[in-house]
Amino acid sequence: MNRSRTSRPRAQQRRSGGKRPWLGWAVKLGLVGLVILAAFTIYLDAVVQEKFSGKRWTVPAKVYARPLELFSGLKLSQADFLKELDALGYRRDKSVHGPGVVSVAGNTVELNTRGFQFYEGAEAAQHIRVRFSGEHIASMTLASGGDLPVVRLEPLMIGGLYPAHQEDRILIQIDQVPPYLVDALVAVEDRDYFDHFGVSPKSIARAFWVNTTAGAVRQGGSTLTQQLVKNFFLTNERSLSRKATEAMMALLLELHYDKREILEAYLNEVFLGQDGQRAVHGFGLASQYFFSQPLSELKLHQVALLVGMVKGPTYYNPRRQPERALARRNLVLDLLAEQGSVDAELIVKAKQQPLGVTRRGSLADSSYPGFLDLVKRQLREDYHEQDLTEEGLRIFTSFDPLVQLKAEESLAETFKRLGNRKGIDDVEAAMVVTNPETGELQALISSRQPRFAGYNRALDAVRPIGSLVKPAVYLTALERPSQYTLTSLIDDESFSVTGQDGQVWKPQNYDRKSHGTIYLYQGLAKSYNLATARLGLEVGVPNVLKTLERLGVTRKWPAYPSMLLGAGSLSPMEVAGMYQTLANGGFNTPLRSIRSVLDANGDPLKRYPFQIQQRFDPGAIYLVQNAMQRVMREGTGSSVYNQLPGSLAVAGKTGTSNDSRDSWFAGFSQDLLAVVWMGRDDNGTTPLTGASGALQVWASFMSKADPMSLETPQPENIVQAWVDAQTGQGSAEHCPNAVQMPYIRGSEPLPGASCGFPPAESVMDWVRGWLD
Numbered sequence: 177m178n179r180s181r182t183s184r185p186r187a188q189q190r191r192s193g194g195k196r197p198w199l200g201w202a203v204k205l206g207l208v209g210l211v212i213l214a215a216f217t218i219y220l221d222a223v224v225q226e227k228f229s230g231k232r233w234t235v236p237a238k239v240y241a242r243p244l245e246l247f248s249g250l251k252l253s254q255a256d257f258l259k260e261l262d263a264l265g266y267r268r269d270k271s272v273h274g275p276g277v278v279s280v281a282g283n284t285v286e287l288n289t290r291g292f293q294f295y296e297g298a299e300a301a302q303h304i305r306v307r308f309s310g311e312h313i314a315s316m317t318l319a320s321g322g323d324l325p326v327v328r329l330e331p332l333m334i335g336g337l338y339p340a341h342q343e344d345r346i347l348i349q350i351d352q353v354p355p356y357l358v359d360a361l362v363a364v365e366d367r368d369y370f371d372h373f374g375v376s377p378k379s380i381a382r383a384f385w386v387n388t389t390a391g392a393v394r395q396g397g398s399t400l401t402q403q404l405v406k407n408f409f410l411t412n413e414r415s416l417s418r419k420a421t422e423a424m425m426a427l428l429l430e431l432h433y434d435k436r437e438i439l440e441a442y443l444n445e446v447f448l449g450q451d452g453q454r455a456v457h458g459f460g461l462a463s464q465y466f467f468s469q470p471l472s473e474l475k476l477h478q479v480a481l482l483v484g485m486v487k488g489p490t491y492y493n494p495r496r497q498p499e500r501a502l503a504r505r506n507l508v509l510d511l512l513a514e515q516g517s518v519d520a521e522l523i524v525k526a527k528q529q530p531l532g533v534t535r536r537g538s539l540a541d542s543s544y545p546g547f548l549d550l551v552k553r554q555l556r557e558d559y560h561e562q563d564l565t566e567e568g569l570r571i572f573t574s575f576d577p578l579v580q581l582k583a584e585e586s587l588a589e590t591f592k593r594l595g596n597r598k599g600i601d602d603v604e605a606a607m608v609v610t611n612p613e614t615g616e617l618q619a620l621i622s623s624r625q626p627r628f629a630g631y632n633r634a635l636d637a638v639r640p641i642g643s644l645v646k647p648a649v650y651l652t653a654l655e656r657p658s659q660y661t662l663t664s665l666i667d668d669e670s671f672s673v674t675g676q677d678g679q680v681w682k683p684q685n686y687d688r689k690s691h692g693t694i695y696l697y698q699g700l701a702k703s704y705n706l707a708t709a710r711l712g713l714e715v716g717v718p719n720v721l722k723t724l725e726r727l728g729v730t731r732k733w734p735a736y737p738s739m740l741l742g743a744g745s746l747s748p749m750e751v752a753g754m755y756q757t758l759a760n761g762g763f764n765t766p767l768r769s770i771r772s773v774l775d776a777n778g779d780p781l782k783r784y785p786f787q788i789q790q791r792f793d794p795g796a797i798y799l800v801q802n803a804m805q806r807v808m809r810e811g812t813g814s815s816v817y818n819q820l821p822g823s824l825a826v827a828g829k830t831g832t833s834n835d836s837r838d839s840w841f842a843g844f845s846q847d848l849l850a851v852v853w854m855g856r857d858d859n860g861t862t863p864l865t866g867a868s869g870a871l872q873v874w875a876s877f878m879s880k881a882d883p884m885s886l887e888t889p890q891p892e893n894i895v896q897a898w899v900d901a902q903t904g905q906g907s908a909e910h911c912p913n914a915v916q917m918p919y920i921r922g923s924e925p926l927p928g929a930s931c932g933f934p935p936a937e938s939v940m941d942w943v944r945g946w947l948d
Contacts, residue, residue, distance in 0.1 A: 335543065
């Protein structure tokens with residue numbers, strides 16, 4: 177009895193006391209959990225503040241074309257002006273009402289320009305009228321009245337330098353967004369945005385009810401803040417732990433930052449499309465990508481489309497799924513109407529509008545790959561790769577989209593005309609266009625398919641230049657006026673040279689013929705190999721190589737006689753640099769593509785100023801230019817005038833390498849220099865010479881570009897003299913066969929007989945003597 181009585185209390189004691197250790201453990205675990213949760217919360221709080229308060233995004237550098245500068249008298253056709261406005265995304269309308277709108281009436285274009293932050297400072301938007309007369313701007317006035325001296329349009333963005341993850345965005349501030357964007361976004365994505373603290377129990381409950389009754393996931397409960405956290409800090413992993421982390425970070429974000437700041441970050445972060453390998457983030461970039469317009473210029477129906485795409489940028493892609501996108505856009509408009517955010521009449525008009533997206537993206541990542549490659553190479557000489565891909569630099573270049581378009585059209589049309597020639601399908605091409613006076617690159621084509629990135633032939637195709645070297649040979653001679661003039665007699669006869677290694681070099685003319693004794697200028701105009709090689713050997717191959725170096729050629733070639741006929745190799749870009757000095761009166765101007773650089777805040781970083789150095793006597797250059805103009809009038813380039821007006825003076829030189837492997841032409845007017853190369857990547861034979869291939873592209877381009885006629889001022893040391901075209905002796909203006917030729921002063925021929933009579937000076941001397 178006693179044992180049983182004592183045993184029961186002990187059993188009860190064991191049973192009642194057995195719970196206390198587990199409870200203690202539970203409390204301890206709970207406390208540990210709270211500590212861990214607190215530590216995790218502190219960690220998340222540090223993550224949120226560090227990233228959100230610091231540099232939030234890596235922004236690629238943006239590359240811009242030259243701004244089109246308008247003034248009365250500018251040579252610019254109305255058609256080209258409208259092409260530029262179309263490329264910039266200006267909208268055609270019957271009347272002008274706000275930035276980025278243009279109206280055309282006869283020969284007058286009315287538009288409201290967009291403001292832009294240039295290197296020199298900000299330029300405000302202006303409402304202007306531009307009147308055209310023929311190929312020029314006749315007048316330019318403010319719409320409100322008063323003449324305008326000059327106006328710059330904002331430059332076209334032609335590409336960017338992107339980070340490895342290929343994200344891109346145009347950062348915007350919330351006060352820059354168009355009307356209704358915030359209202360539409362809140363109405364569709366988070367109605368209680370301005371009332372919750374990052375997580376909305378009401379939205380979660382509503383989403384649970386909708387999804388349960390529908391039997392499928394139709395609505396999400398995430399707030400805009402949670403969406404931003406997921407995109408900004410987390411991955412797309414679907415798990416309860418990730419969702420819990422998202423909710424905690426959303427609460428912390430709202431604790432430290434106000435609603436407008438969070439909303440601004442969302443507007444810049446949200447994913448809205450894919451352009452090839454590059455992700456389109458933020459409404460600023462999406463506006464350019466889908467509408468070719470700045471975000472601030474969007475209308476209600478355009479805003480509604482972008483907001484509707486937030487739910488599924490691929491599913492509602494307006495280019496690929498226009499019907500689906502239209503229904504989604506109209507749903508957004510209906511939600512705005514339900515909430516009374518927008519007048520019902522505006523909603524009706526907006527729903528009547530088409531989607532209005534451009535046919536393709538306007539980000540231009542691969543639109544001008546050859547030129548952008550050049551810009552990147554030049555920038556890397558001054559900036560680190562990270563600076564170029566993350567700091568939001570703004571690069572202003574000399575690229576001219578109108579010149580580029582004409583170059584591309586000329587190349588395509590020439591290949592089409594040559595299409596029936598055997599082997600033409602394997603021929604590639606490159607082209608470089610510069611301003612002869614400044615050395616600025618205006619256009620660059622790196623491939624027969626100029627919009628595809630890849631091997632940059634304009635910069636990297638180093639090929640034998642053939643007869644393009646010949647102006648250097650003749651310039652070397654003409655710098656010695658006591659020995660050589662344009663009318664010096666030289667021999668175009670066969671010869672051979674035996675080198676130190678016993679190899680025999682025996683050049684030939686293209687037609688396999690000799691042409692006897694000719695004038696020096698004819699050797700260049702007709703591109704005679706024999707005469708040129710003889711002349712080069714007379715002046716010395718090393719001296720010709722020194723002339724090439726002064727022209728801008730930096731490659732070191734061996735002093736072989738074959739160099740006189742173009743055995744040395746250059747890229748089209750290097751040829752352009754060489755001919756730049758010839759076109760600019762002997763002044764060397766290094767080729768450049770970049771004008772200036774701004775940082776993300778619009779502050780100037782660096783300018784790339786114009787540089788110039790006199791390398792040659794202007795008189796000698798003047799004589800070479802004269803001979804190069806004769807190339808176009810009476811020599812290997814004469815077919816150019818099948819496409820150009822006879823009144824247009826241009827200078828140039830054809831080039832063909834051995835076995836017609838390379839077809840070259842380099843030539844210039846007063847305001848344009850262009851170099852064209854055509855050949856095969858495998859260095860195989862082509863069906864083209866310099867005249868039948870590259871020259872045809874050049875001529876087509878010049879006919880479209882409508883350049884200024886070459887008007888080289890006569891240097892002080894140049895005189896004009898009348899000579900007999902057959903003998904080269906001094907003559908008089910009215911004598912048969914008399915032609916006028918330029919000479920460096922002191923090298924001109926003595927005055928000759930005046931059409932069979934003694935020279936006037938001789939007659940006067942005889943009279944004086946008789947009188948004495």
